[in-house]
Amino acid sequence: MPTMKYLYRLSFIALLILTATGCHRAPDEVLIRQAIDQVAKATQQVDASAVVEPLTDDFDGNRGTTTRQDIGNLLRAAKFRGETLHAVLGPVDVQPRGERYVASFTVTLTSGGKLFPSQLGVYKVETAWRREGHDWRCYSATWTQQL
Template sequence: MLHALRFAAVLALLLLAACSRAPDETRIRDAIAAMETAVETRNPRDFMSHVTEDFAGRDSGFDRSALHNLLRAQFLRNESVSVLIGPIDVVVQGDRATATMTVTLSGGSGGLLPERGAIYAVETGWKKVGGDWLCLSANWQPR
Protein backbone atom coordinates (compact mmCIF):
# COMPACT_ATOMS: atom_id res chain seq x y z
CA MET A 1 0.00 0.00 0.00
CA LEU A 2 2.82 2.40 0.86
CA HIS A 3 4.55 1.64 -2.45
CA ALA A 4 1.35 2.36 -4.36
CA LEU A 5 0.97 5.69 -2.55
CA ARG A 6 4.57 6.67 -3.32
CA PHE A 7 4.12 5.65 -6.95
CA ALA A 8 0.95 7.75 -7.20
CA ALA A 9 2.75 10.76 -5.68
CA VAL A 10 5.70 10.43 -8.07
CA LEU A 11 3.34 10.02 -11.02
CA ALA A 12 1.42 13.15 -9.98
CA LEU A 13 4.66 15.16 -9.76
CA LEU A 14 5.76 13.94 -13.19
CA LEU A 15 2.40 14.88 -14.70
CA LEU A 16 2.56 18.34 -13.15
CA ALA A 17 6.08 18.85 -14.47
CA ALA A 18 5.02 17.72 -17.95
CA CYS A 19 2.06 20.08 -17.98
CA SER A 20 3.98 23.15 -16.87
CA ARG A 21 4.95 25.53 -19.64
CA ALA A 22 8.53 26.36 -20.39
CA PRO A 23 9.73 29.75 -19.14
CA ASP A 24 9.11 32.66 -21.53
CA GLU A 25 12.83 33.09 -22.24
CA THR A 26 13.10 29.44 -23.27
CA ARG A 27 10.04 29.72 -25.50
CA ILE A 28 11.54 32.76 -27.28
CA ARG A 29 14.85 30.93 -27.77
CA ASP A 30 12.91 27.94 -29.13
CA ALA A 31 11.07 30.21 -31.58
CA ILE A 32 14.38 31.67 -32.78
CA ALA A 33 15.77 28.15 -33.24
CA ALA A 34 12.66 27.17 -35.22
CA MET A 35 13.11 30.25 -37.43
CA GLU A 36 16.75 29.28 -38.00
CA THR A 37 15.67 25.78 -39.03
CA ALA A 38 13.00 27.20 -41.34
CA VAL A 39 15.62 29.29 -43.17
CA GLU A 40 18.04 26.40 -43.50
CA THR A 41 15.28 24.11 -44.81
CA ARG A 42 14.08 26.85 -47.18
CA ASN A 43 10.63 27.04 -45.63
CA PRO A 44 9.47 30.67 -45.49
CA ARG A 45 5.98 29.71 -44.29
CA ASP A 46 7.38 28.10 -41.13
CA PHE A 47 9.60 31.12 -40.55
CA MET A 48 6.70 33.54 -40.95
CA SER A 49 4.55 31.57 -38.49
CA HIS A 50 6.73 33.16 -35.77
CA VAL A 51 6.18 36.73 -37.02
CA THR A 52 3.30 39.01 -36.01
CA GLU A 53 0.90 40.45 -38.57
CA ASP A 54 2.01 43.96 -37.56
CA PHE A 55 5.75 43.24 -37.87
CA ALA A 56 8.02 46.24 -38.46
CA GLY A 57 11.54 45.86 -39.82
CA ARG A 58 14.57 48.08 -39.74
CA ASP A 59 12.74 50.99 -41.32
CA SER A 60 9.11 52.04 -41.45
CA GLY A 61 8.61 50.65 -44.96
CA PHE A 62 9.80 47.15 -44.06
CA ASP A 63 6.72 45.21 -42.98
CA ARG A 64 5.73 41.55 -42.73
CA SER A 65 5.18 41.27 -46.47
CA ALA A 66 8.61 42.75 -47.22
CA LEU A 67 10.22 40.26 -44.81
CA HIS A 68 8.45 37.37 -46.52
CA ASN A 69 9.58 38.64 -49.94
CA LEU A 70 13.18 39.02 -48.69
CA LEU A 71 13.19 35.38 -47.57
CA ARG A 72 11.80 34.15 -50.89
CA ALA A 73 14.33 36.23 -52.84
CA GLN A 74 17.21 34.76 -50.83
CA PHE A 75 15.93 31.24 -51.46
CA LEU A 76 15.74 31.95 -55.20
CA ARG A 77 19.24 33.46 -55.21
CA ASN A 78 20.90 30.74 -53.11
CA GLU A 79 20.58 27.01 -53.56
CA SER A 80 21.72 26.57 -49.98
CA VAL A 81 21.44 28.96 -47.06
CA SER A 82 23.18 28.57 -43.71
CA VAL A 83 22.48 30.42 -40.49
CA LEU A 84 24.69 30.57 -37.43
CA ILE A 85 23.25 32.38 -34.44
CA GLY A 86 25.64 33.58 -31.76
CA PRO A 87 24.76 34.00 -28.10
CA ILE A 88 21.19 35.18 -27.60
CA ASP A 89 20.40 37.65 -24.82
CA VAL A 90 16.68 37.66 -23.92
CA VAL A 91 15.02 40.20 -21.63
CA VAL A 92 11.35 39.59 -20.81
CA GLN A 93 9.12 42.35 -19.42
CA GLY A 94 5.55 41.14 -19.02
CA ASP A 95 4.09 40.26 -22.42
CA ARG A 96 6.95 41.96 -24.31
CA ALA A 97 10.57 40.94 -24.74
CA THR A 98 13.74 41.76 -26.62
CA ALA A 99 16.28 39.30 -27.94
CA THR A 100 19.67 40.40 -29.23
CA MET A 101 22.15 38.20 -31.06
CA THR A 102 24.79 37.98 -33.73
CA VAL A 103 23.65 36.22 -36.91
CA THR A 104 25.98 34.91 -39.60
CA LEU A 105 24.29 34.18 -42.94
CA SER A 106 25.87 32.46 -45.89
CA GLY A 107 24.57 31.17 -49.17
CA GLY A 108 25.52 29.87 -52.53
CA SER A 109 25.12 27.09 -55.03
CA GLY A 110 25.44 24.35 -52.45
CA GLY A 111 29.14 23.66 -52.97
CA LEU A 112 31.67 23.03 -50.25
CA LEU A 113 32.21 26.75 -49.55
CA PRO A 114 29.53 29.45 -49.53
CA GLU A 115 29.74 32.12 -52.22
CA ARG A 116 28.21 34.89 -50.13
CA GLY A 117 28.13 35.67 -46.44
CA ALA A 118 27.50 38.42 -43.94
CA ILE A 119 27.48 38.94 -40.18
CA TYR A 120 24.77 41.06 -38.53
CA ALA A 121 24.07 42.45 -35.09
CA VAL A 122 20.34 41.77 -34.64
CA GLU A 123 17.85 43.12 -32.12
CA THR A 124 14.35 41.67 -32.16
CA GLY A 125 11.20 42.66 -30.30
CA TRP A 126 8.71 39.99 -29.24
CA LYS A 127 5.17 39.97 -27.91
CA LYS A 128 3.03 37.26 -26.44
CA VAL A 129 0.03 36.51 -28.65
CA GLY A 130 -2.43 33.92 -27.40
CA GLY A 131 0.23 32.23 -25.29
CA ASP A 132 2.84 32.14 -28.09
CA TRP A 133 5.80 34.48 -28.46
CA LEU A 134 5.93 36.12 -31.91
CA CYS A 135 8.51 38.45 -33.42
CA LEU A 136 7.11 41.98 -33.58
CA SER A 137 10.15 43.88 -34.83
CA ALA A 138 13.70 43.42 -36.02
CA ASN A 139 16.65 45.69 -36.59
CA TRP A 140 19.91 44.47 -38.05
CA GLN A 141 23.20 46.16 -38.78
CA PRO A 142 26.15 44.68 -40.68
CA ARG A 143 29.16 43.95 -38.47
Protein backbone atom coordinates in the same frame (compact mmCIF):
# COMPACT_ATOMS: atom_id res chain seq x y z
CA MET B 1 32.21 35.79 -14.22
CA PRO B 2 30.54 33.03 -16.32
CA THR B 3 30.89 33.23 -20.07
CA MET B 4 27.89 33.50 -22.39
CA LYS B 5 28.67 29.99 -23.67
CA TYR B 6 28.46 28.68 -20.10
CA LEU B 7 25.17 30.50 -19.49
CA TYR B 8 23.76 29.19 -22.78
CA ARG B 9 24.68 25.62 -21.82
CA LEU B 10 23.22 26.12 -18.37
CA SER B 11 19.96 27.37 -19.93
CA PHE B 12 19.90 24.30 -22.19
CA ILE B 13 20.43 21.97 -19.23
CA ALA B 14 17.67 23.75 -17.31
CA LEU B 15 15.35 23.26 -20.28
CA LEU B 16 16.15 19.54 -20.36
CA ILE B 17 15.48 19.21 -16.62
CA LEU B 18 12.14 21.02 -16.93
CA THR B 19 11.15 18.79 -19.83
CA ALA B 20 12.18 15.63 -17.99
CA THR B 21 10.20 16.57 -14.87
CA GLY B 22 6.99 16.92 -16.81
CA CYS B 23 6.70 20.70 -16.76
CA HIS B 24 3.71 21.57 -18.94
CA ARG B 25 4.80 25.10 -19.82
CA ALA B 26 8.31 26.26 -20.55
CA PRO B 27 9.34 29.70 -19.27
CA ASP B 28 8.68 32.57 -21.66
CA GLU B 29 12.41 33.16 -22.23
CA VAL B 30 12.83 29.55 -23.34
CA LEU B 31 9.86 29.78 -25.72
CA ILE B 32 11.36 32.88 -27.33
CA ARG B 33 14.78 31.20 -27.69
CA GLN B 34 13.07 28.19 -29.27
CA ALA B 35 11.23 30.42 -31.75
CA ILE B 36 14.49 32.13 -32.75
CA ASP B 37 16.20 28.76 -33.17
CA GLN B 38 13.29 27.50 -35.31
CA VAL B 39 13.57 30.57 -37.57
CA ALA B 40 17.30 29.91 -38.02
CA LYS B 41 16.59 26.29 -38.97
CA ALA B 42 13.80 27.33 -41.34
CA THR B 43 16.16 29.85 -42.97
CA GLN B 44 18.57 27.02 -43.74
CA GLN B 45 15.70 25.10 -45.32
CA VAL B 46 14.71 28.25 -47.26
CA ASP B 47 11.21 27.76 -45.82
CA ALA B 48 9.47 31.15 -46.11
CA SER B 49 6.32 30.06 -44.28
CA ALA B 50 8.23 28.79 -41.25
CA VAL B 51 10.46 31.88 -41.14
CA VAL B 52 7.57 34.36 -41.10
CA GLU B 53 5.29 32.24 -38.86
CA PRO B 54 6.47 33.81 -35.57
CA LEU B 55 6.32 37.35 -37.01
CA THR B 56 3.25 39.48 -36.32
CA ASP B 57 1.18 40.82 -39.20
CA ASP B 58 2.37 44.34 -38.30
CA PHE B 59 6.04 43.26 -38.06
CA ASP B 60 8.46 46.19 -38.42
CA GLY B 61 11.93 45.32 -39.67
CA ASN B 62 14.77 47.83 -39.47
CA ARG B 63 12.52 50.75 -38.61
CA GLY B 64 10.05 50.45 -41.46
CA THR B 65 12.33 49.17 -44.24
CA THR B 66 11.25 45.51 -44.13
CA THR B 67 7.85 43.89 -43.58
CA ARG B 68 6.81 40.33 -42.86
CA GLN B 69 5.74 40.04 -46.49
CA ASP B 70 9.14 41.31 -47.74
CA ILE B 71 10.95 38.59 -45.81
CA GLY B 72 8.60 35.90 -47.09
CA ASN B 73 8.93 37.10 -50.69
CA LEU B 74 12.72 37.16 -50.51
CA LEU B 75 12.84 33.60 -49.22
CA ARG B 76 10.31 32.37 -51.78
CA ALA B 77 12.47 33.89 -54.55
CA ALA B 78 15.54 32.21 -53.05
CA LYS B 79 13.77 28.84 -52.93
CA PHE B 80 12.59 29.25 -56.53
CA ARG B 81 16.19 29.94 -57.64
CA GLY B 82 17.51 26.94 -55.72
CA GLU B 83 19.56 29.07 -53.31
CA THR B 84 21.17 27.55 -50.24
CA LEU B 85 21.35 29.53 -47.01
CA HIS B 86 23.12 28.95 -43.73
CA ALA B 87 22.35 30.76 -40.48
CA VAL B 88 24.56 30.29 -37.43
CA LEU B 89 23.26 31.87 -34.23
CA GLY B 90 25.42 33.27 -31.49
CA PRO B 91 24.20 33.24 -27.88
CA VAL B 92 20.68 34.62 -27.45
CA ASP B 93 20.11 37.07 -24.58
CA VAL B 94 16.43 37.43 -23.61
CA GLN B 95 15.42 40.25 -21.26
CA PRO B 96 11.94 41.11 -19.95
CA ARG B 97 10.55 44.59 -20.70
CA GLY B 98 7.31 44.76 -18.75
CA GLU B 99 4.94 42.27 -20.37
CA ARG B 100 7.17 41.99 -23.45
CA TYR B 101 10.67 40.70 -24.13
CA VAL B 102 13.72 41.81 -26.08
CA ALA B 103 16.05 39.16 -27.48
CA SER B 104 19.51 40.09 -28.77
CA PHE B 105 21.96 37.87 -30.64
CA THR B 106 24.35 37.68 -33.55
CA VAL B 107 23.74 35.61 -36.65
CA THR B 108 26.16 34.68 -39.40
CA LEU B 109 24.53 34.31 -42.83
CA THR B 110 26.18 32.53 -45.73
CA SER B 111 24.84 31.37 -49.07
CA GLY B 112 25.80 29.15 -51.94
CA GLY B 113 23.93 31.27 -54.49
CA LYS B 114 23.83 34.68 -56.12
CA LEU B 115 20.69 36.33 -54.70
CA PHE B 116 22.22 37.37 -51.35
CA PRO B 117 25.95 38.22 -51.82
CA SER B 118 25.76 41.82 -50.55
CA GLN B 119 23.56 40.75 -47.63
CA LEU B 120 25.81 38.01 -46.23
CA GLY B 121 27.99 38.30 -43.16
CA VAL B 122 27.66 38.72 -39.42
CA TYR B 123 24.70 40.68 -38.09
CA LYS B 124 23.87 42.06 -34.68
CA VAL B 125 20.13 41.54 -34.18
CA GLU B 126 17.67 42.87 -31.61
CA THR B 127 14.12 41.52 -31.64
CA ALA B 128 11.03 42.55 -29.66
CA TRP B 129 8.40 39.99 -28.66
CA ARG B 130 4.84 40.13 -27.37
CA ARG B 131 2.34 37.47 -26.43
CA GLU B 132 -0.51 36.82 -28.84
CA GLY B 133 -2.82 34.24 -27.39
CA HIS B 134 -0.58 31.42 -26.14
CA ASP B 135 2.31 32.23 -28.50
CA TRP B 136 5.19 34.68 -28.38
CA ARG B 137 5.45 36.61 -31.65
CA CYS B 138 8.14 38.95 -32.91
CA TYR B 139 6.73 42.39 -33.72
CA SER B 140 9.95 44.30 -34.35
CA ALA B 141 13.55 43.61 -35.27
CA THR B 142 16.60 45.65 -36.10
CA TRP B 143 19.80 44.33 -37.58
CA THR B 144 23.14 45.82 -38.49
CA GLN B 145 25.85 44.12 -40.48
CA GLN B 146 29.00 43.75 -38.42
CA LEU B 147 31.38 42.32 -41.05
